[in-house]
Amino acid sequence: MRRAAREASRVNNRWVVIVVVAGVTGSGKTTVGTLLANRLGWSFTDGDALHPPANIAKLAAGRPLTDEDRRPWLRAIAAWMDQRIGAGQRAVIACSALRRAYRDQLLNGRPAAAMAFLEIDPDAAAKRLAARHGHFADPAILDSQFADLEPPSQDERSVVTVRADQAPGDLAEQIIGLLSLAG
Numbered sequence: 001m002r003r004a005a006r007e008a009s010r011v012n013n014r015w016v017v018i019v020v021v022a023g024v025t026g027s028g029k030t031t032v033g034t035l036l037a038n039r040l041g042w043s044f045t046d047g048d049a050l051h052p053p054a055n056i057a058k059l060a061a062g063r064p065l066t067d068e069d070r071r072p073w074l075r076a077i078a079a080w081m082d083q084r085i086g087a088g089q090r091a092v093i094a095c096s097a098l099r100r101a102y103r104d105q106l107l108n109g110r111p112a113a114a115m116a117f118l119e120i121d122p123d124a125a126a127k128r129l130a131a132r133h134g135h136f137a138d139p140a141i142l143d144s145q146f147a148d149l150e151p152p153s154q155d156e157r158s159v160v161t162v163r164a165d166q167a168p169g170d171l172a173e174q175i176i177g178l179l180s181l182a183g
Helices: 003-008 029-040 053-060 067-087 100-107 122-131 139-148 168-178
Strands: 018-022 043-046 091-094 113-119 159-163
Touching: 018 029, 018 067, 018 100, 029 043, 029 091, 029 113, 029 168, 053 067, 067 091, 067 100, 100 113, 113 168, 122 139, 159 168
Parallel strands: 018 091, 018 113, 043 091, 113 159
Antiparallel strands: none
């Protein structure tokens, strides 16, 4: 890899090889994550694919997940991240990461990972969910997602927050700039 490309991928004096695109349901995690990965030439995984079957059934029934439900899912995402980091594979993953503890679990001890949190207001998210088809999660979980939400604070150094009310392509470009990423 060229030196300039390597230098452009450094954030806070560390190499970024994993970007977690986070936010509540309907914020655009999958859309923005896919665009981001495509623009960088990295792979993309939707963290929803790592949910245990019981979580998917619960979400499909419109029942919110508990911390206990999320525990194995977050472990699976962390293991996925560790595999890619260990192999030096650059990748993007979508994951709600609603609470500070979840973000800490995914980012602490992983200096090669950073997060872009998509901030959206409840009405805009509800409108997006009403127009979304084919996703397993029932839109009824939106209220619980906002109830669980702990927006990132300024001391979360590996997290940047972007307003999700922009076009997805613009969001991807903004994340590339904020995290100083290069393909």
